[in-house]
Amino acid sequence: MSVSNYFKVMFGMAAFWVAISFSSVYAREGSMLISIAHFVGNQQLQLDTVQYKNELNQPYTITKCKYYIGKIKLKKSTGGYYTLNDYYLVSEEEPASKQIVLKDVPKGEYTGMEFIIGVDSIDNCSGAQSGALDPVNAMFWTWNTGYIFLKMEGVSPVSKSPGNVFEYHIGGYKQPTNCIRTIALNFGSSIEIGDGKLPHITLKADLEEVLENPHTIDFSKLSSVTDFHNATLIADNYGNLFSILGVVP
Amino acid sequence: MSKKYSIILIIVTLCAVLMGFSKSNKYFVIAATDVVFKTPEGFPKPVYKFKNNKLTPEIFVLGRMLFYDPILSKDSTVSCATCHQRIAAFAHFDHKLSHGINGLIGRRNVPALQNLAWKSTFMWDGGVNHLEVQPLSPLTNPVEMNETIADIINKLRQNQDYVAAFRNAFHDTVITSSHILKALAQFTGLMISADAKYDKCMKGADTFTVPEKRGLMLFRDKCAKCHEEPLFTDNKYRNNGLKPDTSLKDIGRGLITGETADYYKFLVPGLRNIERTYPYMHDGRFRNLKEVLDYYGNPANFYGKFDAEMLEIGVLTNENKSDIIAFLNTLTDYTFLYDRRFVDPFMQ
Numbered sequence: 001m002s003v004s005n006y007f008k009v010m011f012g013m014a015a016f017w018v019a020i021s022f023s024s025v026y027a028r029e030g031s032m033l034i035s036i037a038h039f040v041g042n043q044q045l046q047l048d049t050v051q052y053k054n055e056l057n058q059p060y061t062i063t064k065c066k067y068y069i070g071k072i073k074l075k076k077s078t079g080g081y082y083t084l085n086d087y088y089l090v091s092e093e094e095p096a097s098k099q100i101v102l103k104d105v106p107k108g109e110y111t112g113m114e115f116i117i118g119v120d121s122i123d124n125c126s127g128a129q130s131g132a133l134d135p136v137n138a139m140f141w142t143w144n145t146g147y148i149f150l151k152m153e154g155v156s157p158v159s160k161s162p163g164n165v166f167e168y169h170i171g172g173y174k175q176p177t178n179c180i181r182t183i184a185l186n187f188g189s190s191i192e193i194g195d196g197k198l199p200h201i202t203l204k205a206d207l208e209e210v211l212e213n214p215h216t217i218d219f220s221k222l223s224s225v226t227d228f229h230n231a232t233l234i235a236d237n238y239g240n241l242f243s244i245l246g247v248v249p
Numbered sequence: 250m251s252k253k254y255s256i257i258l259i260i261v262t263l264c265a266v267l268m269g270f271s272k273s274n275k276y277f278v279i280a281a282t283d284v285v286f287k288t289p290e291g292f293p294k295p296v297y298k299f300k301n302n303k304l305t306p307e308i309f310v311l312g313r314m315l316f317y318d319p320i321l322s323k324d325s326t327v328s329c330a331t332c333h334q335r336i337a338a339f340a341h342f343d344h345k346l347s348h349g350i351n352g353l354i355g356r357r358n359v360p361a362l363q364n365l366a367w368k369s370t371f372m373w374d375g376g377v378n379h380l381e382v383q384p385l386s387p388l389t390n391p392v393e394m395n396e397t398i399a400d401i402i403n404k405l406r407q408n409q410d411y412v413a414a415f416r417n418a419f420h421d422t423v424i425t426s427s428h429i430l431k432a433l434a435q436f437t438g439l440m441i442s443a444d445a446k447y448d449k450c451m452k453g454a455d456t457f458t459v460p461e462k463r464g465l466m467l468f469r470d471k472c473a474k475c476h477e478e479p480l481f482t483d484n485k486y487r488n489n490g491l492k493p494d495t496s497l498k499d500i501g502r503g504l505i506t507g508e509t510a511d512y513y514k515f516l517v518p519g520l521r522n523i524e525r526t527y528p529y530m531h532d533g534r535f536r537n538l539k540e541v542l543d544y545y546g547n548p549a550n551f552y553g554k555f556d557a558e559m560l561e562i563g564v565l566t567n568e569n570k571s572d573i574i575a576f577l578n579t580l581t582d583y584t585f586l587y588d589r590r591f592v593d594p595f596m597q
Contacts, residue, residue: 134426135385144505228507
């Protein structure tokens with residue numbers, strides 16, 4: 001490499017560095033990370049292999065856990081919310097789905113968040129969609145249009161369904177069987193979104209909550225919910241699915 | 250010129266002419282002017298306006314291919330067009346109940362596909378809420394096409410004709426469910442019937458015969474409350490008093506809402522092209538219009554919690570019935586039934 005070329009490259013790199021620094025100085029947005037950890041009570045969820053017991057002491061294993069969250073609202077320390085319109089399909093089987101990066105969030109301090117479990121009514125009535133809401137994800141009822149908000153499946157010896165399975169496919173955006181539930185969580189302390197920062201919130205999703213509080217689910221009596229019948233029982237339960245496990249500001 | 254050269258010249262010319270015939274099949278060519286959506290005179294505002302699905306010839310042509318291709322069903326034997334036949338206004342001629350793969354029979358009569366852009370709900374029970382997602386129901390129904398969306402996409406990706414057609418239509422190298430559904434919505438959304446003799450008479454371009462005119466008066470007096478002009482439906486769910494066929498176990502709208510008040514209610518169908526859409530009713534129980542009017546024309550036939558409006562029909566005489574049928578036959582729209590845009594492109 002000739003000397004002049006060497007200088008050209010050095011100059012180019014310097015200019016690039018300056019441009020990057022300026023863009024981050026002047027950027028008005030930053031990012032944050034939300035991780036979701038699935039639990040059953042105090043144990044980390046293990047699909048298929050580990051047997052758990054419900055409130056009625058009925059043994060069960062979980063074979064599938066998949067659900068939509070979306071419409072995240074971040075609570076500003078100065079009051080008001082920053083709202084995102086996206087949906088995320090979270091699945092225990094797909095590690096990447098449990099790490100959600102929120103980009104282009106206005107810089108500042110935030111003290112809590114809200115989001116929905118499910119898909120709101122407008123997005124249930126908008127025709128062909130893509131991304132998380134693509135019907136190819138098999139979270140969509142075709143005969144009675146609407147997204148399946150949550151699929152939790154497993155096996156319990158007391159279940160009277162074929163193969164002793166239980167399956168809860170919960171959805172519905174219309175009253176009186178609306179299964180959208182809003183979750184509101186306070187971080188406990190504030191996080192700051194800004195340059196060179198990636199605040200990290202870890203959410204605990206305790207799947208025991210799907211089966212209890214306020215409605216205790218008896219696998220021997222209710223092993224299958226796949227339409228609006230009894231759906232709100234499970235939805236009322238999953239209203240308590242999430243809590244804050246960790247905050248790294 | 251030698252004789253040998255003349256023969257060669259003749260053969261070459263013939264070949265060129267023949268090739269010209271096969272290539273320039275203008276009948277199947279879709280131009281920009283073929284994919285214009287316009288609300289016909291007298292029609293209400295459409296529900297589906299192609300707002301997020303801009304009409305283009307390429308997307309329409311893709312939708313046409315998909316509609317007529319059995320590749321969309323599990324074993325590649327049944328296409329949308331198997332049950333939705335063009336010359337029956339996309340209903341299924343002479344079949345009481347829908348047919349699926351492996352000779353399976355569904356539990357409802359195939360509805361006509363026409364003026365879909367004016368519908369806010371689909372299927373006899375109104376379970377589907379948007380034109381774009383409507384195809385998902387027959388595509389995945391185990392007794393119809395019994396396929397998954399993921400498998401459909403995989404099959405299409407392996408087919409070079411489709412890869413090219415999707416690229417032309419969406420300028421995208423991937424095939425997605427959204428592309429498939431939007432293409433089908435363009436093809437089905439343009440199925441508009443608004444040029445029957447009835448429409449011409451309404452515009453003063455034609456005149457009803459005397460029996461047709463009498464039929465229209467009777468129709469307006471006795472039928473139009475539910476079969477509201479110009480679409481010939483009020484888009485409501487009603488129990489029309491048919492004794493349920495216990496072998497079908499079909500509670501209609503009740504299946505969707507779970508409300509006992511909705512049991513045995515079905516969406517009031519539009520009546521355009523009714524001459525072609527036989528047999529009739531959600532379960533296809535009546536073979537012809539005479540049977541339909543024999544039913545409606547005698548209140549003693551009505552069963553269960555039927556719609557109170559039906560009592561206003563009263564008893565119909567044989568002359569009333571034949572007049573109403575004469576009027577209903579003016580709803581046959583040959584412009585629509587023989588519209589070249591909707592012809593099976595695989596016939597080329």
